[in-house]
Amino acid sequence: MKTASTTSNTRGSWITVAGARTNNLRNISVRVPKHRMTVFTGVSGSGKSSLAFGTIAAEAQRLVADSYPLFVRNRLPQHGPVDADRLDGLTFTVVVDQRPFSGNTRSTVGTASDTAPLLRMLFSRIGTPSAGYSPAYSFNDPSGMCPRCEGLGTVDDIDLACLIDDTRSLNEGAIRFPTFAPGTYRFKRMLHSGLIDPDLPLSCTPPETLDMLLHARQLRLTNPDPQYPKSGLFDGVIPRLRDSYLRKSPSRLTDDERTALSRIVSHEVCPECAGSRLNSAARASLIDGRSIADWSAMPIRKLRQTLQAVQETTVSPLLQALSAQLERLDAVGLGYLSLDRHSPTLSGGEAQRVKIVRYLGSALSDVCYIFDEPSAGLHPHDVHRLLQLLAQLRNAHNTVLVVEHHPAVVSAADHIIDLGPGAGSAGGTIQFEGTPAALSKTDTVTGHMLRAPMSINAHPRPHTRSVAINHATAHNLQDVSVRVPLRVLTVVSGVAGSGKTTLMAGELGRQHPEFVVFGQGRLRGGTRSNAATVLGIAEPIRAAFALVGGIDPSWFSANGRGACTTCKGKGVMVTDLAFLEDVRTSCEACGGSRFNPTALAVTFAGRSIAEILATSAKDIVRIFASNKRIVQPLRWLVDVGLGYLSVGQSTSTLSGGERGRLLLAKHLAATEDPSQLRIVLDEPTVGLHAADTDRILRLFDRLVDAGATIVAIEHNLRVIAHADHVIDIGPGAGDQGGTVVYEGTPAGLRESPNSLTGQYL
Numbered sequence: 001m002k003t004a005s006t007t008s009n010t011r012g013s014w015i016t017v018a019g020a021r022t023n024n025l026r027n028i029s030v031r032v033p034k035h036r037m038t039v040f041t042g043v044s045g046s047g048k049s050s051l052a053f054g055t056i057a058a059e060a061q062r063l064v065a066d067s068y069p070l071f072v073r074n075r076l077p078q079h080g081p082v083d084a085d086r087l088d089g090l091t092f093t094v095v096v097d098q099r100p101f102s103g104n105t106r107s108t109v110g111t112a113s114d115t116a117p118l119l120r121m122l123f124s125r126i127g128t129p130s131a132g133y134s135p136a137y138s139f140n141d142p143s144g145m146c147p148r149c150e151g152l153g154t155v156d157d158i159d160l161a162c163l164i165d166d167t168r169s170l171n172e173g174a175i176r177f178p179t180f181a182p183g184t185y186r187f188k189r190m191l192h193s194g195l196i197d198p199d200l201p202l203s204c205t206p207p208e209t210l211d212m213l214l215h216a217r218q219l220r221l222t223n224p225d226p227q228y229p230k231s232g233l234f235d236g237v238i239p240r241l242r243d244s245y246l247r248k249s250p251s252r253l254t255d256d257e258r259t260a261l262s263r264i265v266s267h268e269v270c271p272e273c274a275g276s277r278l279n280s281a282a283r284a285s286l287i288d289g290r291s292i293a294d295w296s297a298m299p300i301r302k303l304r305q306t307l308q309a310v311q312e313t314t315v316s317p318l319l320q321a322l323s324a325q326l327e328r329l330d331a332v333g334l335g336y337l338s339l340d341r342h343s344p345t346l347s348g349g350e351a352q353r354v355k356i357v358r359y360l361g362s363a364l365s366d367v368c369y370i371f372d373e374p375s376a377g378l379h380p381h382d383v384h385r386l387l388q389l390l391a392q393l394r395n396a397h398n399t400v401l402v403v404e405h406h407p408a409v410v411s412a413a414d415h416i417i418d419l420g421p422g423a424g425s426a427g428g429t430i431q432f433e434g435t436p437a438a439l440s441k442t443d444t445v446t447g448h449m450l451r452a453p454m455s456i457n458a459h460p461r462p463h464t465r466s467v468a469i470n471h472a473t474a475h476n477l478q479d480v481s482v483r484v485p486l487r488v489l490t491v492v493s494g495v496a497g498s499g500k501t502t503l504m505a506g507e508l509g510r511q512h513p514e515f516v517v518f519g520q521g522r523l524r525g526g527t528r529s530n531a532a533t534v535l536g537i538a539e540p541i542r543a544a545f546a547l548v549g550g551i552d553p554s555w556f557s558a559n560g561r562g563a564c565t566t567c568k569g570k571g572v573m574v575t576d577l578a579f580l581e582d583v584r585t586s587c588e589a590c591g592g593s594r595f596n597p598t599a600l601a602v603t604f605a606g607r608s609i610a611e612i613l614a615t616s617a618k619d620i621v622r623i624f625a626s627n628k629r630i631v632q633p634l635r636w637l638v639d640v641g642l643g644y645l646s647v648g649q650s651t652s653t654l655s656g657g658e659r660g661r662l663l664l665a666k667h668l669a670a671t672e673d674p675s676q677l678r679i680v681l682d683e684p685t686v687g688l689h690a691a692d693t694d695r696i697l698r699l700f701d702r703l704v705d706a707g708a709t710i711v712a713i714e715h716n717l718r719v720i721a722h723a724d725h726v727i728d729i730g731p732g733a734g735d736q737g738g739t740v741v742y743e744g745t746p747a748g749l750r751e752s753p754n755s756l757t758g759q760y761l
Contacts, residue, residue: 011089015056015368015399019085022058023050024428030417031433032056034089034368037390037400039413041439041446042431043689045423045616045644048403049372053095056401057370058082060093080586090368091399096355097372098655101343105152106140109346110296110339113329113357118322119339123292125315127285137285137292139277146279149270153277156246158238160214162264166202174202175237177264178256179244186240192225193234214238276340293340299734300326301335328357332389333382336476336497336734347520349377349686350496353386360389365397375406376657376686379495379715380760387412405689407450411436418446423644424616449690454717456761460724460745461488461704472507475499476738482727483743484508486678486709489700491723493714493749493757494741497733500713504680508711512678515711516667518660519682528559528569532613532647535633535666541647544627545609549602556609562599564590613648620647633669639699640665640684641692657686661696668703675707685716697722717761721746728755 010016015032025047032038040048059082065073101107110116120137124130127137135141145151168174170190173182180186191198195213196205205213212219216236221228235243245261253261269275276283276293283291287310295303304326310319329335332353337346346354352374359369374390375383383406394400394414404410416439418432431444440450463485472480477499484490484504492500501519509517532538542553554560563569566589573585586592593600593610600608605623607615615623617637624630637643640661651659660682671677685693693716700710704724712719720726726749728742742752752758 014089015091016086016088017051017055017084018087020051020055021083022054023047024424025050025055026428028428028430030430032399032401032417033415034091034399035394035397036414037394037402037412038415038417039402039404039410040417040419041404041410041689042419042427043421043423043445044641044687044692046419046421046427046689047429048419050428051417051419052370052401052403053097053372055082055084056087056090056368057093057095059084059087060090060368061095063090064092091366092364093368093370094359095370095372096352096359096374098349098352098376101346101351101354104344105342107343108296108339109329109334109337109341109343109354111140112343112351113325113339113354115322115325115329115339116296118318118325119292119295122315122318122322123282123285123287125318126310126312127287127292129285131281131285137278137282144278144282146270146273146277148272149277150247151277153270153273153275155268155270156242157266157268158241158246159264159266163237163241164202164214169201170196170198172201177237177241177260178254180237189228189234190237192228193221194223194225194228195221195234212236296340297338299336299338300329301734303339304330304335324361325357328360328389329354331385332356333378333385333496333733336732336737347377349373349375352376353378356389360392362396366399368399368401369393370401370403372403373405373655373687374402375404375409376655377496377683377715379493379756380408380717381495381756383408405687407690410439410446410450418442418444420445424618427644445689445691452690454721456721456746456750457723458747463488463725467508467512469503469507469511472503474506475502476734477502477507478738480507480738480740482740484711484727485725487675487704487707488709488724489704489722490709490711490725490727491714491720492711492727492729493720494729494737495731495733495756496715498729498731498737500729501682503729504711504713505682508680515678515680515709517680517682518663518667518684520655520657520660520686529651530613530648531617531637531642531645531651531662534651534662535637535647535669537630537633537647540627540629541609541612541624544624544630545602545604545612548604551598551602555599556595556602558594562595562609564594564596566590567594569594610648614646616644616646618643633665636665636668637662639695640668641688641696655687657683657688660684660686674703677703677708677710679709680711680713682713683715684712685714685719690718693718720749720757720761726757728752728757730754730756 013034015034018029020028040052042048058079062079065076101112110119120134123137124134131137132143136143138144139151149155163176165174165176171182190213196209202210214236215238216234217239219234221234278293283293285291298306307319307323307326334350334353374386378386387409390400402409413436416432416434416436417430418439420427420431432439432442439447441447465486466483467486468483470481480503492504494500505517505519509515532541542556545556546553555562558569564587567573567587571587571592571594573587595610600610604612617634621631621634642658642661661684664681684696697719704710714720723746726742726744726746727740728749730737730741731754741755742749749755749758750761
């Protein structure tokens with residue numbers, strides 16, 4: 001029997017997991033050393049995230065939440081114990097994932113990294129003439145924001161000529177916007193207001209009456225219909241549209257609303273503040289001849305130099321704190337960004353590195369930090385700086401856990417836990433525990449990856465035709481003209497922020513619309529969207545269940561008759577706490593399955609509709625082998641490296657790379673002639689193990705051999721080495737990039753003296 005002191009020593013040295021069964025984990029037991037950097041490796045879908053995030057992080061955060069008073073706990077997300085026999089030695093845990101920042105229009109790199117408050121304080125102390133206290137320099141505070149644009153930097157206006165058709169009456173659809181169409185709630189409010197004859201064309205309506213209908217704000221009606229709410233005040237069409245769509249970002253928009261908004265709304269830089277978001281007093285306050293808006297618009301790398309020139313002993317501690325924060329942002333490879341950059345425009349990798357900066361320099365110790373592929377979006381040149389920051393966190397007496405594929409990150413680990421051997425049901429077991437050196441000698445898939453030499457494409461496909469990008473000047477591009485070859489695999493490389501995505505996903509797609517761009521942006525549909533709905537296989541699956549059960553297919557839709565009556569098919573219960581964040585808890589009635597008992601009672605191949613949706617794409621292919629409508633799209637999903645995804649997994653939980661590959665699979669499934677394919681892929685191997693990368697490269701080869709044109713924006717050296725043609729952008733990031741450094745074969749890139757990519761290749 002272990003003594004109390006032995007248990008205490010174990011708790012101080014290890015995080016112990018016994019009998020973990022989260023997702024595909026197969027009753028595994030493992031010990032994770034504390035105060036070390038442990039990297040979880042394995043092929044995509046092997047169970048790395050299930051162990052690090054779904055087990056260790058989830059249980060630690062649940063236990064921390066349980067330590068708060070009941071009043072506070074009731075306002076926190078409620079999670080049950082994880083599916084494991086025992087966890088011990090857990091500490092306060094911080095998860096740093098790749099989820100992009102929310103669509104908050106007031107969030108910038110400065111606010112997200114906690115740098116903006118320091119900058120505002122600096123200007124409030126030594127800016128001349130002073131605008132006042134720190135809030136007077138904030139575009140999120142009434143005392144500092146531009147009164148014209150309310151701190152947004154842009155002015156959105158509604159084009160009345162596009163919104164209304166004055167030759168029509170209300171009943172004929174004079175207000176050309178979906179929520180004001182005849183029969184809608186807003187239409188009925190106008191109808192019952194008593195302001196206007198609904199059968200009279202707007203051109204025949206008295207101007208003052210039409211002005212009230214369009215522009216009234218909180219108008220007390222004098223003669224409304226009895227059906228109009230007695231206590232109701234009337235808001236005109238324009239205020240309603242501004243309040244619902246312009247002053248805030250709606251969580252969901254229908255396709256009709258999105259189309260209508262693009263038609264009636266114009267977006268322009270605010271003429272009063274020129275996009276700076278600040279009022280005249282804040283803009284007039286200067287340090288060394290520059291305003292806070294000027295400082296915020298500089299690349300962080302230049303801002304560091306500007307800050308070093310400030311010699312004010314009265315604010316020395318503030319200068320040191322601000323300098324340290326900017327140095328960290330530069331150190332994680334974000335020196336090309338400016339503090340006023342809109343944070344929702346950052347990629348997942350950029351967003352994660354901004355989050356890292358928030359924790360560096362923290363006074364807390366004995367914290368467990370868990371990172372989800374922090375090297376995503378980083379050029380090999382920048383990975384070593386990331387490793388230095390992770391080492392800083394570890395050396396501050398913290399535990400660092402990293403889910404990673406990048407060989408440099410794996411090699412820098414103190415301890416490795418390799419999962420596999422395969423993905424989904426073929427994974428979930430511990431393949432190796434130990435040092436990187438020992439892992440490289442094993443027969444595991446990751447071991448092979450670490451010791452396998454990378455080969456340069458010795459026989460690139462020749463090309464005879466190409467398309468031209470002419471005089472590209474968007475963002476940091478410096479009048480770039482370049483030719484992109486057809487019917488080959490072209491890889492566009494360069495450091496993060498060099499202009500790769502701007503050139504290929506932006507300019508190539510704009511000048512040559514036949515190219516389809518697959519980026520890492522969000523997918524439409526919210527939490528109800530999943531791989532099955534995106535690929536168009538949800539209906540055939542429901543039809544198969546309907547045939548077995550003898551009932552209508554809508555019974556097998558969580559958005560239709562099959563929805564759980566308690567949670568309305570969401571799987572969670574959402575409690576609105578007014579000014580606090582919503583609380584989400586798993587629905588007890590359906591156990592989170594989203595379906596009602598009638599739907600769950602019908603089975604296909606021994607599985608309910610909820611169980612089918614929880615099954616991986618690879619297994620679904622076997623279950624529905626005879627149904628081509630289901631199998632064909634899923635085979636493409638397997639080919640792009642997403643065979644481990646469950647077909648019912650919400651697209652809101654996917655990484656940027658997974659979203660891009662899912663859309664690629666959808667596009668390939670809908671393409672009859674591969675020779676017509678012209679596609680641009682933004683970092684298609686993000687989140688892929690080297691073995692999975694080789695698999696998707698074989699798919700690219702198959703498509704190109706059939707006549708397709710593929711352009712991949714990549715940092716992955718395996719992909720660059722495999723290319724037929726490479727276009728390297730740089731030489732640096734931001735204003736130091738934006739030029740073509742090299743064009744040609746991968747072998748030639750290796751010899752290019754000006755290319756950072758060539759040096760690492």
